[in-house]
Amino acid sequence: MLTRRDFLAASGSFLPAAALAGAVQDAAPPLALPPLPYAENALEPHISARTVSFHHGKHHKAYVDNANRLVAGTDLAKLGLEDLCKASAGKKETAAVFNNAAQVFNHNFYWKSMKPGGGGKPAGRLAGAIERDFGGLDKLLAEFSEAAKTQFGSGWAWLVSDGSKLGVVKTGNADTPLVHGLKPILTIDVWEHAYYLDYQNRRADYVKAWIESLANWDFAAANLGT
Numbered sequence: 001m002l003t004r005r006d007f008l009a010a011s012g013s014f015l016p017a018a019a020l021a022g023a024v025q026d027a028a029p030p031l032a033l034p035p036l037p038y039a040e041n042a043l044e045p046h047i048s049a050r051t052v053s054f055h056h057g058k059h060h061k062a063y064v065d066n067a068n069r070l071v072a073g074t075d076l077a078k079l080g081l082e083d084l085c086k087a088s089a090g091k092k093e094t095a096a097v098f099n100n101a102a103q104v105f106n107h108n109f110y111w112k113s114m115k116p117g118g119g120g121k122p123a124g125r126l127a128g129a130i131e132r133d134f135g136g137l138d139k140l141l142a143e144f145s146e147a148a149k150t151q152f153g154s155g156w157a158w159l160v161s162d163g164s165k166l167g168v169v170k171t172g173n174a175d176t177p178l179v180h181g182l183k184p185i186l187t188i189d190v191w192e193h194a195y196y197l198d199y200q201n202r203r204a205d206y207v208k209a210w211i212e213s214l215a216n217w218d219f220a221a222a223n224l225g226t
């Protein structure tokens with residue numbers, strides 16, 4: 001299990017300059033709004049088409065547009081999404097770039113973290129790693145749910161890997177494990193725009209439905225790798 005201390009320690013190891021000099025390995029700029037991996041109504045009744053439409057078509061799109069506008073004409077415009085997040089993290093002068101770019105990354109990851117008919121149990125290597133690092137799926141889900149429910153204000157709960165073990169972390173606002181030396185495996189968005197139209201203030205009900213009916217363990221397993 002990753003502790004908060006582990007998480008904070010990992011965050012201190014990041015060197016933005018290294019990312020700036022690094023090769024662009026992900027999608028070429030300008031950033032694009034990826035299409036949803038399913039129809040807008042495919043997550044019903046757990047998340048409505050109206051929520052998905054606003055969330056993807058308005059909120060997510062705005063992050064893409066803002067990030068592209070903010071980096072236009074700068075060296076940052078040469079970076080792909082992940083390098084852009086890393087290069088702009090933790091610096092006052094690029095805080096606005098980070099807030100938008102990281103939200104693009106987080107949302108790209110969020111849509112793929114869900115699928116119609118999701119939930120259930122992971123299989124294969126991921127199932128073994130969950131057993132090893134949490135003592136079983138129920139314990140992971142309890143920890144993940146608690147992180148999602150207790151993230152104060154806007155943010156995210158994540159299943160992550162530090163390269164040798166799985167852990168659960170939560171991040172505030174646009175912050176993302178990507179810039180803290182952690183590999184994202186699965187995420188739930190707990191900004192109010194993700195659930196308010198369907199659940200109002202009942203975040204716990206959204207989190208429960210998400211875990212039981214939408215969590216995409218195939219995506220998580222692919223992120224962990226073989």
Ligand SMILES: [Fe+2]
Nearest residue numbers: 059189191194
């Ligand atoms: Fe969101």
